[in-house]
Amino acid sequence: MSGGWNTIESDAGVFTYLIEKLGVKDVQFEELTTLEISELQQLGSIYGVIFLFKYPTGEAATKVPKDGTYDHDAAGNLFFAAQTIQNACGTQAIISLLLNRERDVDIGKDLKEFKEFAGEFPPELRGETLSNSDLIRETHNSFARSSPFIDETQRTATEDDDVYHFIAYTSINNKLYELDGLQPAPISHGACTPQDFPNKIIPVLQRRIARYPETEIRFNLMACVKDLRIRARDIGDEEELDRQEDRRAQWLWENSLRRHNFVGFVGELLKGVVKAKLEQGDGAYDKWVEEAKGRTKKRKDELRKQGVVEE
Template identity: 75%
Template sequence: MSGGWNTIESDAGVFTYLIEKLGVKDVQFEELMTLEPEELRQAGQIYGVIFLFKYPTGEARSDTPKDGTFDYDAAENIFFAAQTIQNACGTQALLSVLLNKDGEVDIGKDLREFKEFTTAFPSDLRGDALSNSDLIREVHNSFARSSPFVDETQRAATEDDDVYHFIAYASINDKLYELDGLQPAPIFHGPCTVHEFPDKIIPVLQRRIARYPATEIRFNLLAVVRDLRIHAREIGDMEKLEEEEHKRTEWQWENALRRHNFVGFVGELLKGVVKDKLAQSPEAYNKWVEDAKKKTKRRVEERQKQGIAGDD
C-alpha cells in the first residue's frame, strides 16, 4: 500500500463533501440530535445511518453478536467489506450504505467501477481492495484535520486509549442490517422496508447504547439522506433552500480550515508580539512576562480549587 489512512471527524459537512469528491450525487449527511423516529423522517428520503461510538478495545470477539444474528450469506450477496486497516472505518461505513444503495443513489463512475470490481470478492478481499484504493484513501485523507505533531498511521490503539468506531445501518433487500467491518458478517436485525426504517432502527440503537454506563454520552448519529436542497426546490420552500445553502457555505469554510495547521502562523504572530514589546523597552517586556506568569498561576490555583488538574 502506498500510504496510510488518517483519522477524520464524524461531521456532516466532512462526510457530505467527501462523498461528493468521490463522485456521489445528490446525497448529504444530517446529524441527528435525538433518537426519535420522527426526527429521522424529517430528514427526508433516508438511505441509512452512520453510528459513532466508543469501541471497547479489550473486548473479545464472539461467535454471536450481542444483538441480532450474523447473516453469512449476506456477506457475499451485498456489499460488505472487512475492516483491514486502522482509521478507515468512517469512510468504510458511509460506503457500506452507499454501495448497497446503487440504483437508488447515483454513486458515480469511480465507486461503481470499484463495486463491480469487488463484487465476486469475499469480504476480507473487499476490505483489502478498499484499503488499497488510492482514490478513496486520498479523498479520505484530504478531509483529515491537519496536525504537525501526530502521524495517526504509526501507532496502534491500546486498551488505555479512547478508540471510536463507525458502523452503518441500512435497509437492504427489505432487511435491517448492521454493517460493521470488524465483525465477520452483516448483522441481521429483522425484516425492514425502507419506509419502516425510521421506526425499526431506533430500538436497535437504543439497545446498543443501553449496553454502556449511563455516564457515557459520547455517541454521534448521522443520517444518510437525499440532498435537502432538492426537496426544498421541488416544493418551492425558498427559506429552507436558503438555510441549506448557508449550511453548505459553512461546511466549505470548516473543511478549508481542516486542511491547514496554524502553528507557523501562531509562531510568527508571537514573534511579532515579542518584537513589539522589546521595541517599547526591556522593562515593558519584563513586566509583560511577569504579568503573564501571574495570570497563569492564578488560573492553575482556580482549577485546583475546582478539583481540575492543571497541565504539567
C-alpha cells in the first residue's frame, strides 16, 4: 500500500462532500438526533444509515451475531468487503452502502469502475482492493482534520484506547442488511423494502444501543438521503432551498478549516500579545500573567466543587 489512512469525523458535511468528490451525484448525509421514525421519514428518499459506536475491543468473537443472522450466500450477491485497516471503516461503510444502492443512486464513473473491478472478488480481497485504492484513500484523507501532533498513518490502537467503528444498514433485494467489515458476512435483519426502511431500522438500532450501559451516549447516526435541495426545488420551497444552500456553504467552510492546523498562527499571535504587553511597561505583562493565573485557579476551584478532579 502506498500510503496510510487518516481518521475522519462522523460529520454530515464531511460525508456529503467526500462522496461528491468521489463522483456520487444528488446524495447527501443528514445527522439524526433521535431514533424517531418520523425524523427519518421527513427526509424523503432514504438509501440507508451509517452508525458510529464504541467498539467493544475485549469482546470475544461469536459464531452467530447478537442480532440478526449471517447471510453467507449474500456475500457473493451484494457488495460486502472485509475491513483490513482501522481508519478506513467510515469511508468503507459509506461506499458499501452506496455500491449496493446503485439502482437508486448515480455513484459516478470511478466508483462504478471500482465495483466492476472488485465486485467478483471474495470479501477479503475486496477489502484489500478498497484499502489500496489511491483514489478512495486520497479522497478520504483530504477530509481528515490536520494535526501536527499525531501521525495517523503510524498510529495503532491499544487496549486502553477508545476505538470507534462505522457500519452501514440498508435495504438490498428487499432485505434489511447490516454491512460490517469486521463480521464474516452481511447480517440479515429480515424482510425490508426501501419504503419500509424507516420503520424497520429503528428497532434494530434500539436493540444495538441497548447492549451498552445506560451511561454510554457516544453514538452517532447519519442518514444517507437524496439531496434535499432537489425536493425543495421540486415543490418550490424557496425558503428551504436557501437554508440548504447556506448549509452547503457552511460545510465547505468547515471542510476547508479541517485541512489546516493553526498551531503556527496561534504561536505567532501569542508572541505578538506578549510583545505588546511588554511594550506597555508599568508591569502590564506581570499583571496580565497574574490575572491569567487567578482565572485558572478560579476554574479549578469551581471544578472541584462540582466533583471534577483535574490531573
